[in-house]
Amino acid sequence: MRTQSRRRPRAALVAVAAGALLTPLLSGCWAGAGGAGSGGDSINVLMVNNPQMVELQKLTASHFTKQTGIKVNFTVLPENDVRDKISQDFANQAGQYDVATLSNYEIPIYARNGWLHEMNSYVAKDPGFDQQDILPPMRQSLTADDGRTYGQPFYGESSFLMYRKDVFAAKHLTMPAHPTWQQVADLAAKVDGARPGMRGICLRGLPGWGEMAAPLTTVVNTFGGTWFDKDWKARLTDKPFKDAVRFYVGLVRKHGESGAAQSGFAECLNTMTQGKSAMWYDATSAAGSLEAAKSPVKGKIGYVAAPTVRTKSSGWLYTWAWGMQKASRNPDKAWKFVSWASGKDYEKLVGEEFGWADVPAGKRASTYAIPQYRKEAAAFEDVTRAAIESARPRDPGVQPRPAPGIQFVDIPEFTDLGTKVSQELSAAVAGRQSVAAALQKSQQLAEPISKEYEGR
Incomplete structure (x- = not known):
């Protein structure tokens, strides 16, 4: 582990991170109204265009928005493009996006730079989210040096x-x-x-x-x-x-x-x-x-x-996770979205709507107790969970x-x-x-x- 004596001054690290993580923005395909600016009863979410995220986009209005009244404006981009755009917005603390998909590579770096909103205070007030149900390696990989959590996994893999x-x-x-x-x-x-x-x-x-x-x-x-x-x-x-x-x-x-x-x-x-x-x-x-x-x-x-x-x-250990921008003007609404998108009930919703093989698994212990999921994923689910739980990122x-x-x-x-x-x-x-x-x-x-x- 790095010690404080080896760590760069925060201002230097911010400059390095902004330089190293930003590359020329590639052309991408826009979806939703992410540029409109969040506020009131809406939030802006910037996310990668993988199939499970696209399914989430399809489910949001009819389930999350219907339940909470919070409209979600999505911007969906290919992986390289989305990383560039997230790093621009979060490094500048522009606040254009309230939530973004980040991996366990970026989250500790962004947290050290003060670009993310901690989630411990929200988890403490949201017992239904059940943070302890998140597989330990995933929890650890999204926890910064200060001991606080800055991301919640959408799905995990080894x-x-x-x-x-x-x-x-x-x-x-x-x-x-x-x-x-x-x-x-x-x-x-x-x-x-x-x-x-x-x-x-x-x-x-x-x-x-x-x-x-x-x-x-x-x-x-x-x-x-x-x-x-x-x-x-x-x-x-x-x-x-x-x-x-x-x-x-x-x-x-x-x-x-x-x-x-x-x-x-x-x-x-x-x-x-x-x-x-x-x-x-x-x-x-x-x-x-x-x-x-x-x-x-x-x-x-x-x-x-x-x-x-x-x-x-x-x-290895990898997760696409949700990070909340520190400069978000709607952190409470942003957390409600994160809690829904990374919660137990969401996984059941995906199983019922799209099939249990599509469940964004690899993050919660409870997923591996769902009979329908175990049946559908019988060929690989035990080996996957064992791989994640044996991962040692430190x-x-x-x-x-x-x-x-x-x-x-x-x-x-x-x-x-x-x-x-x-x-x-x-x-x-x-x-x-x-x-x-x-x-x-x-x-x-x-x-x-x-x-x-x-x-x-």
């Missing part, structure tokens, strides 16, 4: 290994419940080409701190590597980091999907759904799509824990860390660093440079951050 049960059975292969990465590599070689056009495994190679860098960092952790040691020394050319990257790049080049350097979550999901991959290591949230009613691989997929080497577990590897985070380092600079490093490593996946060359360049990218943080 990572695990998915594989084709029918293909493994035909090859007389057994997938361990807790595989090692070497076992996965051996199995990938045996199932590569098991069906026409089928490769052994799909792994992200698309550049991006939230794309390739996310799964790769979990591999680095369990191989014994780290981006920075406890004294903020960059360690990207240390042997464990090198071993992890060589393994990952070698595995995807030998037995991975075609065009791996351009494959992210969406591409691997399509590859798995279309029967072009026998295994896939990625987010637990993918299971809902693979097991959807119209999925051609429904019932054919097995799910096991994220592969390990030196650690007991290696799955201790994900074999050595002390200077900042929390499993698939990221929770400092403002990581968005830029993670993306630039992943660009170098993606080039290695594409065969345009060696792993050694990529890591040497990556180390040079990380060293200025070491100098910034050392001794603070």
Whole structure:
């Protein structure tokens, strides 16, 4: 954990955060009347355009607004666009948006900068919300250094290994419940080409701190590597980091999907759904799509824990959560929306309206006690919950860390660093440079951050 002596002065951190988190705003598709300004009986919500959020938008007027009289003006944008717009509005404390979707990466940073409204006072007056029902790793990841909560999860995820049960059975292969990465590599070689056009495994190679860098960092952790040691020394050319990257790049080049350097979550999901991959290591949230009613691989997929080497577990921890802007003129109404959208009753509403596989799970213990959900998600819900509950964001590897985070380092600079490093490593996946060359360049990218943080 970081100590106060290592932390930058607040004014400096605000400047760094605003600079590192803001990138040129990409073109996006607007929905709702978010720019109208909130007030009276309305609030403005800025959120990512993933399917579960779009479902929430459809349910809001007929349920939340009908119950409370509070109108919600939504602005819905793709992930990169929404992060840019949120960082602009919250960094400036413009107050245009009362609530926004933030992840467990941004929330601790935003909280330290004073951009978010704490939620403890609201939770204390809202016993029906049941904060203790939120899974502990999720609660911890949305709690800042001051011990207060600044976000409530909409859904949560970890990572695990998915594989084709029918293909493994035909090859007389057994997938361990807790595989090692070497076992996965051996199995990938045996199932590569098991069906026409089928490769052994799909792994992200698309550049991006939230794309390739996310799964790769979990591999680095369990191989014994780290981006920075406890004294903020960059360690990207240390042997464990090198071993992890060589393994990952070698595995995807030998037995991975075609065009791996351009494959992210969406591409691997399509590859798995279309029967072009026998295994896939990625987010637990993918299971809902693979097991959807119209999925051609429904019932054919097995799910096991994220592969390990030196650690007991290696799955990441991620949540899209609701954050309330400190400058909101309607914090009470904003909390009512957050309480509804992250509450127990909302999950039941989604199950009844859209089907239980669509429930935004991964955040509440009570979800896993709902018979309809357990039946619909039987193939993956136990493994998902176990992955989330075993996630250790403050201790994900074999050595002390200077900042929390499993698939990221929770400092403002990581968005830029993670993306630039992943660009170098993606080039290695594409065969345009060696792993050694990529890591040497990556180390040079990380060293200025070491100098910034050392001794603070």
